[in-house]
Amino acid sequence: MKALESDAPLIVYIDIKSPYAFVAIQPTLALEKALDMRFDWRPLTLDIPSYLGSARKSKGKVVESTRSASQWVGIKYAYRDARRYVERQGYMLKGTEKIWDSSIANIEILWVMQNNRDRLGAYLQRVYPPFWRRELDIENVAIVEACLEEAGIGSAGFSAFQQGDGRAQHDALQAQLHPSGIYGVPTYVFDRTILFGREHLPYVRWHLTGRRGPAPDIAYEIDAMETQPC
Amino acid sequence: MLTVTIDFKSPASYLALEPTLDLARETGIQIDWLPFATRPFSIAAEKTGETVGERHRRVRALSQRDTWLHYAAVQGRDMHFAETPAGSDAALAALAGIDDDPVPFIRAAFAAYWTEQADLDDEMVVAALLSSVQRPVPDSQSAHAKLLSIRAGAEESGIFESPTYVIADQLFVGREHLPWIRCLVEAAKVS
Numbered sequence: 001m002k003a004l005e006s007d008a009p010l011i012v013y014i015d016i017k018s019p020y021a022f023v024a025i026q027p028t029l030a031l032e033k034a035l036d037m038r039f040d041w042r043p044l045t046l047d048i049p050s051y052l053g054s055a056r057k058s059k060g061k062v063v064e065s066t067r068s069a070s071q072w073v074g075i076k077y078a079y080r081d082a083r084r085y086v087e088r089q090g091y092m093l094k095g096t097e098k099i100w101d102s103s104i105a106n107i108e109i110l111w112v113m114q115n116n117r118d119r120l121g122a123y124l125q126r127v128y129p130p131f132w133r134r135e136l137d138i139e140n141v142a143i144v145e146a147c148l149e150e151a152g153i154g155s156a157g158f159s160a161f162q163q164g165d166g167r168a169q170h171d172a173l174q175a176q177l178h179p180s181g182i183y184g185v186p187t188y189v190f191d192r193t194i195l196f197g198r199e200h201l202p203y204v205r206w207h208l209t210g211r212r213g214p215a216p217d218i219a220y221e222i223d224a225m226e227t228q229p230c
Numbered sequence: 231m232l233t234v235t236i237d238f239k240s241p242a243s244y245l246a247l248e249p250t251l252d253l254a255r256e257t258g259i260q261i262d263w264l265p266f267a268t269r270p271f272s273i274a275a276e277k278t279g280e281t282v283g284e285r286h287r288r289v290r291a292l293s294q295r296d297t298w299l300h301y302a303a304v305q306g307r308d309m310h311f312a313e314t315p316a317g318s319d320a321a322l323a324a325l326a327g328i329d330d331d332p333v334p335f336i337r338a339a340f341a342a343y344w345t346e347q348a349d350l351d352d353e354m355v356v357a358a359l360l361s362s363v364q365r366p367v368p369d370s371q372s373a374h375a376k377l378l379s380i381r382a383g384a385e386e387s388g389i390f391e392s393p394t395y396v397i398a399d400q401l402f403v404g405r406e407h408l409p410w411i412r413c414l415v416e417a418a419k420v421s
Contacts, residue, residue: 047282073390077403084400181296183289193300196293199406203304215304217249222409230413 001042001173003180004192008040009208011189013182014109014124015046016138017102019082019093022128024186024198026089027221029121031201035208041113041120043106044185045174048099085220086132088228093132105131105138107166108148111158122151232259232415233396235266235389236325236336238318238343238350241298243268245305246393246405247340251333253408257415263332265322265377266384266392270315271295308345317351318343319377324356326376327368334363 004011012028014021032039083093105127112123126147130136137143141159148155158166177183181194188195188204195203199218206216222230234250236243254261273291274284295311302309321339325332338359342348348355357367384394388401395402398414 047286077388077390077401081403178285178289181289181293183286183293194293195297195300197406199404217245217301217304218404218406219409220406222413230410230417 001169003173003176003182004189004194006040006189009037009190010039010204011187012039012041013044013177013185013187013189014041015044015102015185016105016127016131017048017096017100018046018185019079019086019132020197021185022091022093022132023082023085023089024201025124025128027198027201027223028186029124030223031205031208035205037208038117041109042173043103043109043170044177044182044187045101045103045106045170046185088222090228091129091132094134097134101139103167103170104141104144104162105147107162107170108144108158110166110169111148111161112151112153116153119151119153123147123153126151231262232411233262233264235264235384235392235394235396237266237268237392238321238339239270239315240268240392241271241295241309241311241344242404243393244309244340244344245298245301245307247336248305248307249405249408250393250395253412253415257412257419259415263325263336264380264384265325266381266389266394267319267322268392270317271311272315308341310345310347312347316343316347316349319351320353320356321350321359323370323373323377324360324368326380327373328365330365335360335365338363 014025028039079093079095086093108123108127109120112120127136127138127144131138136147141162145155145158148158161167182189182196184196186196186198188200190204190207193207197218199220202216202219202221206213232254234246236247238244250261253259271291271294273295274288276288277284280288299309299311318339321343325335325339328335339350339356342355342359343350348359350356353370360367387396389396391403393403393405395407395411397411398418400414402411
């Protein structure tokens with residue numbers, strides 16, 4: 001698997017532990033459905049402490065942190081921002097109490113793409129909302145494996161996959177990302193164009209529908225179907 | 231009233247200007263433009279022994295620059311990144327000191343910075359820009375004092391970046407929020 005290449009019209013990089021990926025899932029799935037296309041969804045397991053410092057909370061209070069004051073300001077805004085948009089979609093977003101290793105749940109994305117592509121949306125629905133309600137331990141293989149079954153996807157063989165071939169595929173992909181110019185999620189890739197953030201969905205749609213009319217600017221689109229008014 | 235912070239050396243502020251003015255024109259909302267300096271944008275050179283964090287920040291900066299250039303082209307706007315970015319403090323102080331419509335000066339200052347790489351920390355350059363839009367040069371000392379006061383007030387409100395939009399007690403960083411901001415403006419009109 002090459003980081004910028006796919007037979008699909010669009011590559012979508014996501015990470016279960018990213019609030020910005022969470023808020024992008026619904027609009028990206030909706031775009032895929034509206035265009036009757038199949039995007040190439042892939043994992044990007046963020047190494048958050050390497051660039052944003054690390055922290056651990058207990059009972060809502062920070063008990064360990066290597067973050068600067070300005071990093072905290074940015075992180076707190078990012079969570080508030082993702083939360084208000086997630087709530088518009090009818091979901092809940094609670095700040096995480098530690099930086100999770102999301103690699104097992106992310107390797108499951110590879111598993112689903114290779115074994116039951118049609119159930120990807122169901123899998124993402126089964127994992128993202130409960131994780132962000134703090135109801136899912138994504139480091140526990142048995143729990144993550146159960147998500148597959150609940151999403152209607154066979155899990156036989158996943159345990160070996162996540163330790164063997166799946167882990168190798170995941171790690172090989174991660175090693176290509178920075179050299180390819182990819183650093184965060186959600187990232188959208190088409191024709192070697194790399195766009196980070198769901199604000200690019202209007203442009204992605206414009207591209208995928210034949211580039212008719214003027215190209216749109218970035219925007220977090222407001223969906224009339226969202227549960228909350230502005 | 232919609233409050234918008236800007237910094238002339240902020241690429242995101244530059245690209246937010248015309249879409250924000252479009253919103254104001256289409257909805258009739260008044261905009262209070264506040265100067266708020268941001269950290270200069272730079273891209274670190276690749277080096278041997280780079281840590282993962284250093285590589286992440288370098289790749290992110292390269293990607294940000296490419297994305298800004300991409301949307302400058304989408305907007306039909308000229309945009310060039312200088313090898314060594316100039317400052318903007320003198321122009322921000324001038325903006326703080328303008329009493330009437332600041333938009334002609336804002337447009338001139340952004341264009342000078344992003345198309346001619348003008349040094350907006352040079353008071354002579356800023357004076358020439360003010361003159362080009364028929365605005366008087368404000369008293370430097372009081373303008374700088376006002377700039378500091380605006381910054382302190384903005385930080386007190388939780389502002390840390392430009393462009394930030396403040397409306398209905400909510401902060402929005404970046405023009406990508408304009409659809410929601412428009413929705414809030416329209417809702418306020420109805421109520």
